[in-house]
Amino acid sequence: MEIVILVAVIAVVLLGVISGLVVSGRKKKAAGEKPESTQATTTAPAEPHVGEEATGTAEAPRRTIEEVGLPPAEAEAPPAPAPAEPAIEEPEPSAGRLVRLRSRLSRSQNTLGKGLLTLLSREHLDDATWEEIEDTLLSADVGVAPTQELVERLRERVRILGTRTPEELRALLRAELLTLVGPDLDRTVHTETQGPVDRPGVVLVVGVNGTGKTTTTGKLGRVLVADGKSVVLGAADTFRAAAADQLQTWGKRVGARTVRGPEAGDPASVAFDAVKEGTEEGADVVLIDTAGRLHTKTGLMDELGKVKRVVEKQGPVDEVLLVLDATTGQNGLVQARVFAEVVDITGIVLTKLDGTAKGGIVVAVQRELGVPVKLVGLGEGADDLAPFEAEAFVDALIGGE
Ligand SMILES: Nc1nc2c(ncn2[C@@H]2O[C@H](COP(=O)(O)OP(=O)(O)O)[C@@H](O)[C@H]2O)c(=O)[nH]1
Numbered sequence: 001m002e003i004v005i006l007v008a009v010i011a012v013v014l015l016g017v018i019s020g021l022v023v024s025g026r027k028k029k030a031a032g033e034k035p036e037s038t039q040a041t042t043t044a045p046a047e048p049h050v051g052e053e054a055t056g057t058a059e060a061p062r063r064t065i066e067e068v069g070l071p072p073a074e075a076e077a078p079p080a081p082a083p084a085e086p087a088i089e090e091p092e093p094s095a096g097r098l099v100r101l102r103s104r105l106s107r108s109q110n111t112l113g114k115g116l117l118t119l120l121s122r123e124h125l126d127d128a129t130w131e132e133i134e135d136t137l138l139s140a141d142v143g144v145a146p147t148q149e150l151v152e153r154l155r156e157r158v159r160i161l162g163t164r165t166p167e168e169l170r171a172l173l174r175a176e177l178l179t180l181v182g183p184d185l186d187r188t189v190h191t192e193t194q195g196p197v198d199r200p201g202v203v204l205v206v207g208v209n210g211t212g213k214t215t216t217t218g219k220l221g222r223v224l225v226a227d228g229k230s231v232v233l234g235a236a237d238t239f240r241a242a243a244a245d246q247l248q249t250w251g252k253r254v255g256a257r258t259v260r261g262p263e264a265g266d267p268a269s270v271a272f273d274a275v276k277e278g279t280e281e282g283a284d285v286v287l288i289d290t291a292g293r294l295h296t297k298t299g300l301m302d303e304l305g306k307v308k309r310v311v312e313k314q315g316p317v318d319e320v321l322l323v324l325d326a327t328t329g330q331n332g333l334v335q336a337r338v339f340a341e342v343v344d345i346t347g348i349v350l351t352k353l354d355g356t357a358k359g360g361i362v363v364a365v366q367r368e369l370g371v372p373v374k375l376v377g378l379g380e381g382a383d384d385l386a387p388f389e390a391e392a393f394v395d396a397l398i399g400g401e
């Protein structure tokens with residue numbers, strides 16, 4: 001019996017010794033510099049084959065457990081900062097942007113001014129030349145009625161002028177184009193509440209998908225923040241989650257909060273909530289981005305009309321901006337007409353004027369709607385939205401100085 005107990009004790013002691021050895025072996029492996037090379041400790045270092053990198057670890061002098069420093073404990077490291085929120089940007093002020101961005105405009109535009117000046121400089125301005133002038137204006141999207149008016153006035157003034165120097169012609173054309181564009185129209189974007197009520201100004205942004213509504217809403221938010229205003233964005237384009245994300249991204253960059261609803265939710269209720277929350281938190285302006293599906297006119301009418309009506313339960317909408325892609329020319333005018341029937345447009349934003357758009361569209365769309373162009377988009381950059389200035393625009397049309 002005692003022998004049995006003795007054998008058992010010996011077995012237990014032996015087991016303990018063996019397991020102790022195994023554990024210390026493992027520790028050494030774990031402390032090795034290259035865990036992937038631990039095989040080298042159990043198998044003879046293989047000769048590297050041709051093309052293989054010799055790891056060298058097998059030759060490295062063994063270190064004792066005391067020599068091996070503990071790997072820096074991750075738990076002790078200061079908690080990694082949450083994925084860094086991008087720093088809030090300080091957008092540049094919007095004053096004078098059109099002058100600064102004029103070169104973008106003139107890239108595609110000044111063919112109009114140059115073409116007209118060349119034609120007007122001809123020795124004999126016969127009917128054929130006047131027709132050419134008319135065609136030049138029409139192909140620059142100026143529109144039929146404004147073109148005829150301009151040609152008539154130019155004919156009259158050139159006749160009175162008699163002989164004409166290039167400088168005189170340039171001044172004459174500049175003055176007439178300016179009259180056409182409307183130097184005295186009120187192009188203020190109304191972002192302030194009318195009247196004594198203390199609530200945010202409300203701006204509704206409408207237009208066909210792809211024209212640049214969300215981008216414009218984001219850029220306008222930046223302009224307002226640069227002017228020291230607090231802005232709340234309403235993502236009332238609820239048809240695609242991506243649309244709300246896109247708006248939210250714009251907002252985050254300048255510290256403007258975005259109110260959004262469930263995907264496929266009711267756009268009008270998101271718009272309502274945005275104004276309500278903006279009012280509660282004392283924001284200066286609420287900008288509401290909408291969806292612009294133009295499947296059916298009645299569908300659009302129902303939806304946009306409802307958005308506006310629902311927002312108006314809390315007070316009037318101060319500005320309704322229609323966003324038009326300037327490169328779509330006459331097509332844009334057709335869209336403009338449809339939208340104008342649905343909501344009272346108070347201002348036009350012409351986007352993509354930096355591209356192949358023709359400047360005449362400014363004249364045509366103002367005529368069509370009787371509403372001024374208030375802002376122009378001159379690129380995809382965050383600060384590429386400029387307040388429209390008639391003089392700077394006409395100078396860009398005529399080109400050079
Ligand atoms: N070149 C240029 N691209 C623009 C301008 N405004 C918007 N875009 C681009 O047009 C595309 C559609 O814009 P988005 O705001 O999503 O249109 P939405 O569907 O009306 O909301 C995007 O790729 C924008 O970057 C502009 O002024 N110039």
Ligand SMILES: [Mg+2]
Pocket residue numbers: 210213214215237243290
């Ligand atoms: Mg959009």
